[in-house]
Amino acid sequence: MTRTPSRRNFLRTASLGAAGAFIAARMPQDAFAQEAMIERAKNPRFLIVLSSFGGANQVDAFLSRRESEIPGAAELNAYPDAMVQTIGEFRAIDMKSPTIGAIPASFTANQSNFVRKHTNDMMVVTHTGTSVNHFVAQQRSINGNAAWKGRTLQEAVALTYGAGYAIPNVHLVNGTGFTERGTDGTLPAYVYGERAPVPNLWPLSLDGYKGIAGAPDRKLFEQARKFRNERLDPSSDFFRTFGGSQRIKHWSDIRGDALRGVEAEDLITKLMLFPDSAEMPLAAHGLQGSAIGQKVREAFPNYEFDPLEAQAALAFMLLRYGVSVTVTIGPEGSAVFKKGVKLGEGGLGEGDIVNPPISFDFSHQANREVQALMWNRQLSIADRLISLLKSEEFAGGQSFWDRSMIYFATEFGRTRRRPANAMTFGSGHDLNNGSLIVSPMANGGRVLGGVDPATMLTYGFDPETGRPEPGRNMTEPEMYAGIAHALGIDTAGAGLAEMRAMRRNA
């Protein structure tokens, strides 16, 4: 595509440094669109999707109910009164359990600390989905059931704010519907999610040369690339026969300006979370760890064995270094044990299971214990991310957190029924649920919607005022719209509902 930025816009991109170079390469034709792109890149918002695989159930957390509040409490998932804390408009469950269902593994879980600390930025919104299939429901949680041409929230954020960022949309968790590419194929290639599945080694894929022992001088290497791109390939019979292929065009495009832009940022160093060690012999290969590595590792000390901590650490670095505007992280399907735990030697100790197999979905076996354990895990990750983002200034006295949102995306809720008065029981998938959103841009301190005491199913709210509306169910497109609007995304022409109640500022 030929891009012709106006003289004014050309000068403005030049003043933006590295970001300007990316913008210049990604500019649309229209001068007004160019100007808007530049302004948005200077004033970004950041979206962290903290995917909550398996059904993060609101009535086991911020919408929990006391048995004394629920007429049919014996057979519904209401908690003993003493377990339910009220903090502002939210509820919280703290739990200590000797087992996770049939698994003799004790743990302690806490929700109240997070709620107390982040009440003003927390917003819980009720909604009812349209699928209890994991993958389908995951997709719908981030595309609003094709609310806006099928583009995901991450893609919408990358499109709006990401033009000046090297890799605007990074997926650190993979193989889920939360990270499935949207179905709007009209978007520019840079907004689609980039997979970063191995946090320790992924940074190596951000530079084609550094760390390769014995290679010729870098200048010669760059000449070789130029020779290949400009002489060898164009003159080959292969190219002249198949050069019209979309795959080859795409490849030629991304190994040009995009590649040079990524390498110019020295991301192989900035994003190297791991320090020099026997397992990661960086120095011996002319590499080094990130300047903020120590700080991030202290926040996520289990990064070596806990995939979610490693993801969160790299996610923060991607935002902090201006590489990305949206990152998607989340627990995976595999069980995670505390470092050094040996199985088959007489039971597990307190906290040895960091992540149960299939994450929240292990609620099929033990709803309350798994919900408590997994919420504790998710909230702990979010809390540390928030602290890091608050500790770094974006510009003008604003922290990165002032511009960020954490969306706890999940597929569905869990069924509300239980055997009479049981504490340990399994649950199924239920379309009805709600979502936790934490952000200074959200309508903080609010629960939007409510819980029907007869069924313990959630009901909706007035999109303008947030007033509870029993009998109303909020939809996936409405959730999508509310999140997009809180992030300042212009959805004009998309036909999305106005969800004023979900954002802090009009």
Place this chain on the structure above:
Amino acid sequence: MKSTFTLGLAAAAALAAACATEPEPAPLQFAAEAPAPVASVDPRVKFKDGERYLRDLSANLNIPREEICKELSRYDCMTDAFRIVLGGVEAPNLLVNEPIEDAALTSPIAVDRLALHVCTNRVRMDKETPAEAVLFKAGAFGRDGRAKGPELAWLNSTADAIYGSVLLRSPSEREVQNLAAYYAQVAEGRAANNPDVAADWVTLSCFAVASSLEAVFY
């Protein structure tokens, strides 16, 4: 596999400039374009996933698969480091059951790393064991090693070895001429008969061919 091509005048002129004792930068003159083959009306190509890519190079360059590409001297480039962006799958842990549909932003960088690792390794091995050399063979500067620049026959045979090993075909005359002319660029600022220049040229020519579109797609 022997190439019968010889250097064209343009490439020879560029090479001559590189062979001066105090070389001066000279604009490279690559071979003129040959008549274009008929472009496919429905060009469909597939990305050669990283495992197939490395296995092919392993077999053709005579480097054991498990040694051909190691990041930080420990981690297999494909299996451990870049499996997903190079079109692989990893269902048990990452739940990635299908290869990526479109190349990721980092895919070309990862391919460049693989190609550079492989070619650097091959030339290093060739230097360590000249009798078993695959790409960087003796004779670059004549039988007595005193020529002012690389012998044309050596350039030809090396280009032939690179194309034959990496793409399993002989190079065209145009491709040989382009590689030969490229020697001048590698030699810029250094004596053309410096063995390091010759080694760098072999490594980087190998890299360029191994990361070319023809090597990456099929």
